[in-house]
Amino acid sequence: MENWVLVFKKSDLPHLAAVRCWPGLYAAETETEVWLRCPLLHADLDQPLRALPAMHTYRQDAQGLLFPLSGSTPVSKLPALDWLPMQQFIPIELPGSALPAQLTQQYALRLLPSMEYHSxxxxxxxxxxxxxxADTAPEIRLSALRFALSAAGDVLVMGEPLPPLPGEEYWLRESILLPAAYDLEWPLLAQLFNQQENSKGMHFLLFEKDGNWQKIEKQCFVPATRAGIRQRNIKS
Incomplete structure (x- = not known):
């Protein structure tokens, strides 16, 4: 089975966040470079990967030999590196942000207890x-759920109905996840805040009761299957 192997400058690491949730993608680093390894996929999926600002892009064969994209003669061999799954190499933290959420520098969004019920x-x-x-839940219940795993070992589960488990529940307003029984001090600002911080609609904005918040990429949520959940528990 062939792989793509891409080599980047360490300064290009922020660009790799765009593919951190890709299945089968592994990363490793040297003192000056970041290496990616991924199975060859069909053209529609390969194109975004090849569009990244790599210094070098190779095809790797089963013996670890590296070939240029348009050549049949190997030019190097895959070095021995400490490879990590991409989601561990670039972890995501759910529990909170170091800065308060702000619509402008003059106004910080606050959460207040709400008497209104939200599912x-x-x-x-x-x-x-x-x-x-997941080990005992009916498949029909799991099929309605998606989840994302943080580097801290927390899981954020989304779907309906939510599993009857202890945890912190959130409700959704304008792609903003708010703690149960809490709402923004000025709810009308939710749409404006979401437009400013999530203009492309690619994230959920997870708020904690103290007003701290964190962006979570929507593409990081995967279907809830027993095999997928078990695999992520082993990796963590």
Missing amino acids: GAALKLKLDDWQTY
Whole structure:
């Protein structure tokens, strides 16, 4: 089986966040470079990967030999590196942001207790509790759910109905996930805030009760399957 192998400058690391959720993608680093390795896919999926600002792009054969894209003679061999799954190489943290969420420099969004009921859209819980539930839950319940795993070992589950497990529940407003029984001090600002911080609609904005917030890429959520949940528990 052939792989793509791409070599980047370390300064180009932020560009790689665009593909951190790709299946089968591994990364490693040297003192000056970042290396990516990924199975060859069909053209529609390969194109975004090849569009990254790589210094070198190779095809790797089963013996680890590296070939230029348009050549049949190997030019190097894959070095022995400490490869990590991409989601571990570029981890994502769910629990909170170091800075308060702000619409402008003069106004910080605040959360206040709300008397209005909103149905839950997401549940943050521990990975062990999530796997225990998944081992026995009916397939029809799991098929309605998606989840994302943080480097800290927390899981954010989305879907309906949410699993009946202990954790922190959130409801959804304008791609903003707010803690259950809380709302923005000025709810009308939700749309403006979402437009400013999430203009392309590619993220959920997860708020905590203290007003801290974190962006989570929507593409990081994967279907809830027993095999997928078990695999992520092993990797963590």
